[in-house]
Structures are given as C-alpha cells and as structure tokens.
Amino acid sequence: MLKNFFKFGKKKKGKEEQKSELENQLDKEIQESEDEIQKIKKETEKEIKKAADEILKKDNKISENSKVENGNVESKLDESNFEKREKTKKKPKLKPLKDRLATPKKGFFGKLKEALLGKTIDDDLYEELEELLIQSDIGMNMTMQLVEELEKSVSRKKLKTSEQIYDELKELLKAKLVYSDESNTKLKLQDGKLNILLIVGVNGVGKTTSIGKIAKKLKDSGKKVIIGAGDTFRAAAIEQVEEWGKRTGVEVIKQAHGSDPAAVIFDTVKTAKNRGFDVAILDTAGRLHNKRDLMKELEKINKIIREQSGETDFETLLVIDSTTGQNGLEQARIFNEIVDLTGIILTKFDGTAKGGIIFPITEELKKPIKFIGVGEGIEDLREFDTKEFVEAMFD
Ligand SMILES: Nc1nc2c(ncn2[C@@H]2O[C@H](COP(=O)(O)OP(=O)(O)O)[C@@H](O)[C@H]2O)c(=O)[nH]1
Ligand SMILES: [Mg+2]
Secondary structure (H helix, E strand, C coil): CHHHHHCHHHCCHHHHHHHHHHHHHHHHHHHHHHHHHHHHHHHHHHHHHHHHHHHHHHCCCCCCCEEECCCCEEECCCCCHHHHHHHHCCCCCCCCHHHHCCCCCCCHHHHHHHHHCCCCCCHHHHHHHHHHHHHCCCCHHHHHHHHHHHHHHHHHCCCCCHHHHHHHHHHHHHHHCHHHCHHHHCCCCCCCCCEEEEEECCCCCCHHHHHHHHHHHHHHCCCCEEEECCCCCCHHHHHHHHHHHHHHCCEEEECCCCCCHHHHHHHHHHHHHHCCCCEEEECCCCCCCCHHHHHHHHHHHHHHHHHHHCCCCCEEEEEEEHHHCHHHHHHHHHHHHHCCCCEEEEECHHHCCCCCCHHHHHHHHCCCEEEEECCCCCCCEEECCHHHHHHHHHC
16 A cells, blocks of 8 residues: 555646646635635634723723732632623524534545545555545554555455445544543543643643633533633733633633743642632643653642642643644644643644544544634534544535
8 A cells, every 4th residue: 555655656647737736726725714714813803802892891890809818819700791791691502513624525524525436446546545644634654554444344344335435434534533432532520629620732722712612611511610820931821811711700810921830830729729619720831842841840730730639630631733733743742741641622623624633643642532622712612522523524
C-alpha cells in the first residue's frame, strides 16, 4: 500500500490536471467558508458588546462585591441583570451536530463518499482513498493501517460493492474511537464533594472559551460552579475569563496579571472547598516554549490541587484545536507525557473541513474525547457521542 501511495506522482496527466482543478476549486470554497466564519465572528462580537453596554447602563452596580480572605483575590457573585436575562431566556434548540460541522460535504467525508460510491474496487480506488485519508489529517500511519485493515476485511468478508466498502470503512473508523465510548465520555462528577476540572493546552486552542461553555452547562444542571483564572500571563486572558463569568453568572477567582498561576489555583480550590462549591474549573496558560517549565508549572498546580482539595482523582482535560492537524497530535503527545490526562476537548470542529485528527489522537493517547467545540457561542460545545459523530461526518 505504501508503494501505491507513492505512485500518485506517476499518474496520467489528464487526471492530474483534473485533480488540481478540483483542488483549486476546493481551496476557494474553504476560503469562502473561512471568510464567512470571520464575518459571523465580527457580528457576534458586536452584539455581545452592545448587550454588555446596555447592561452596564441599566446596572452600574455590577461591582466586585466580595473580597475573599486573601487581599488580592476578588470574586464576583453578583447576580447581574445579564445573568437574570440569561436565565429567563428560552433555551435555544440545539442544531443537529451535522449542521454544525464545517462544510462536511466539501470536506473529507463528503469527498470520500464521492470517491467511493458507485466505483469499481481496484488499486486506483485504494489509492484515492489513501490520498483522501491523509488529506483529512488522519496521518500517514493510521491511513496505512486503515487501508490495510480495509483490504483484509474486503477479502475476508468478500465485500463486492463500493457501498459495502464505504460502510466497512465507517465501522473501522468508529472502532478507532473505542476509548470514547459512553462509559467515559461523560465528565466524572460526584455529588456532595468538590469536583475539579483542570484545563490544559497551548495558547489559542480554545481553553477559556470551552471553560465558559462548560461552566454554563454545569450551572444549568444545577451545580455550584467557580472558575479560577489561572492564565495570568496576559491581562486580556484574565479579562476574558471574567467576561465568561459574567455571561454565565459564575464566580471567578483571579489575581493581578503576572502573578503566580499556582497562587490563583490555590485560592480557587481553597475558596471552592470552604464555600461548598460543586465544581471548580481551572484555567491555565498554554506556553509551550519550554517543556521543562511547563512540566514544572503543571506539577506545582497538581500538587496544590491535591493538597487543597484532598482529591487525587480529578479531571485533567487537554484542549486541542482540530484545525491544527498533525501539530495538534504533537501537542497531545507532549501534554500526555507530562500530566495524567483524563480526557480531551476538541475545538473548532465548525472551522475545519478535515477533522480526521480525532482518530489518531484517540487511538494514540487512549483517552476519551469528552467534548467537541462547534462554534464560538455559549451553547457550541457538545458532549461527545461516537456514534452521532461518525454518522454526522458520513451523512
Ligand atoms: N469557531 C470556533 N472558534 C472557537 C471554538 N473554541 C474557541 N474558539 C475561538 O478560538 C479563539 C481562542 O480561544 P480561547 O478560548 O481564547 O483560547 P485559549 O488561549 O486556549 O484560552 C477565540 O477566538 C475563540 O472564540 C470553537 O469550537 N469554534
Ligand atoms: Mg485562555
């Protein structure tokens, strides 16, 4: 099969030209989708600003109302008008997952269907399949493995039609997500104690946004939630957490920009414990410039969590941006080495026409996908469901 893969370059010219035309067309369409996303993003930001201004006008007492023990820890438990409004607002109906995934018809799964269905099963077909799998970010290793498995199944099960092959591939891919079965994709939360969610990952992958979305979900389900603004390296990062705190009506523990992240974690866990919170969600900075520093910092944070909460068993969730492809896999490897990951959050599934990275990540890390992010909105985080996901991708 490897041999077949490298045969691409020697294909007939007519086919090559057709292919490159198709690729150009595809690039154009992807670019258009990206432009569209940017447009929607700008409009949403405007709307949020407008809403925030209105609230500020009506309620100029959105104040930092309680100072917790430690002098520079501020908390915001004010039930602002914003929160009241959020509460009384009708819950928007969730769109089906397939409508939230990025242009799947133009992406890998759409192309796969096109490439496979109605075709005769020959070497060309397998070649095309390999190429598509690699383009989807599934990676070279898993592609080779998948195609080999597929060929074996075809001869063992005596599959004759491309429809049968298509279904078989779907099953093989589903099996790659075996670590994300129902028993472990749910957050491990216990009643009557403090549950900790430590959120890690490199800069810009969507940690803070996912924290906001999770806080909202948990709060809606009746949990008492607190967030620790553990990314102290950028002032904007702290403000961003506060903004999510306001939007969700969840208390945020923060310290000044530049202070020790471990101190924020300390304050958050201590406050959560003392005041009987159900869940503490801890944000962290995602600097990956030096593996040793990152390891030291995360070790320190882990130690503080264990000491302050008395818990050794808590969720450490790695956030990965699904649009970063193989780079995301590399980040996953590094974090998996230095912390005990309990699960993965894959973000920006609405922004990628690829998304195949989900398969090698799950298989290599042997960790469940807990959530996927499908947009920037507060509701745009889905609990991961393997079957729903594969069906949506192949639909
Ligand atoms: N389209 C899309 N954008 C997202 C998603 N999750 C996060 N983002 C955006 O990604 C950017 C970085 O997110 P942020 O939470 O600040 O990342 P952090 O640095 O890891 O905390 C922001 O513009 C978010 O709105 C998602 O699921 N879909
Ligand atoms: Mg952040």
